[in-house]
Amino acid sequence: MRQQYKTDENPAPQYDHKVRMQMRNSLTLDGDTVHELMHSDTPYVVRIKMPENETVSFNDMIRGEVSFNTSVVDDKVLLKADGMPTYHLAVVVDDHLMEISHAFRGEEWLPSAPVHILLWKYLFGEDKMPQWAHFPLILGPHGKLSKRDGAKYGFPVFAMNWKDPKTGELTEGFKEKGFLPEAFINLLAVLGWNDGTEQELFSIGEMIERFSMDRVHSAGAKFDYEKARWFNQEWIRKLDAAALSSKVRNVLAANGIEVTDAALLNKVIDLVKDRCTLLTDFYEQSSYFFATPQAVDLAAIQPKWNEAKTLFFQEVIRNYQLSAIWEAHDLENNFKEIAAANQLKPGEVMLPLRIMLVGGKFGPGVFDIAQLIGKEETIKRIENTLKRLTAGH
């Protein structure tokens, strides 16, 4: 039938009052035939018969009054030929049985609202009908965010990893990407809602307290991954080391670093968390606290290396070997004194020290790092790098 009525003007013909009397159904067949057909093996479906020219209107909590003319909504199938109900019948019955007071769903359901409302009236009367709200859609770069598109936008669309049962294709979720649940919920909540103030960061408790339906937008919101990352960064900063530790531990473990010292881990987290946007960033931001860096950016210091610096670092090693207390502040003072004594500006040797300890040009204060990795490891890293720097000379 679809084919028969399909035209260029109307690519999606409806089964409605205009065509139903031309179809072979219980309306056009006589009672006996219908009865006979139903009791033989002839497959059939049950449809809702939409009234011909009535207006169905309802009050949507987000959009206000919404109305449809029943002439343009089709006779939806309620019971399929295999005996299973369609969603349209199922939601209405289910919501009724569960005594649902508020039916909130996405805007993509708005066009089928008249079917559900009429069905509800026919089946259960109007008094216990839930209040309706159709939330704005979350849009991707090209329309509604959908499963099918998977990771093609370059950002996750699922809360957690999702494996397509048909193709076996794995789509990385927000969780695995390194998002905190606090951040994920927060960023979703403010996509289409705000509390009227300038606040954007909300804990779950605050959201429960502040959320109100009349501040929900009716227009769809395009998802901005950069802003999503910002929310996560803010939440990493907001949470303390204790709240972060088990997640960071997992990130490190996934990269082959088993943390045995919980106190050390917490100190490291406090030191580097300002530099992390995703939880996964904790690996590169903190691996050098737990393992000697493999890749050392010698190129950053080699060109300006000279004999004086070699002598300087050898003196630093001697000095550090003798120091009884191992505390960032003292290490820094000693380092600077030795530099002055060698006619070197601190700036000339600070970066080399960082490269030696960290491997690259990043990370928190270099003496804080030295303090945490300890005397033995600090000296070892300086010695090793020194060897490589002077190997050619």
Next chain:
RNA sequence: GCCGCGUUGGUCAAGGGGUUAAGACGCAUCCCUUUCACGGAUGAAUCACGGGUUCGAUUCCCGUACGCGGUACCA
């Protein structure tokens, strides 16, 4: 095609007849920092269009355009 819902900077958005039209993300420049971040300052950038209504529309009304959604014996 038809039906519905929308439209304030690139994105999220406040506001709602008279405003220098908030703020955030991102971007740019600068400051701070002997690294990278954080932070601070400054800047560029917005009311889709056309008609009404009005002394006055970004705001109210109507059209148009555009976007999105729906149009399955899917949900």
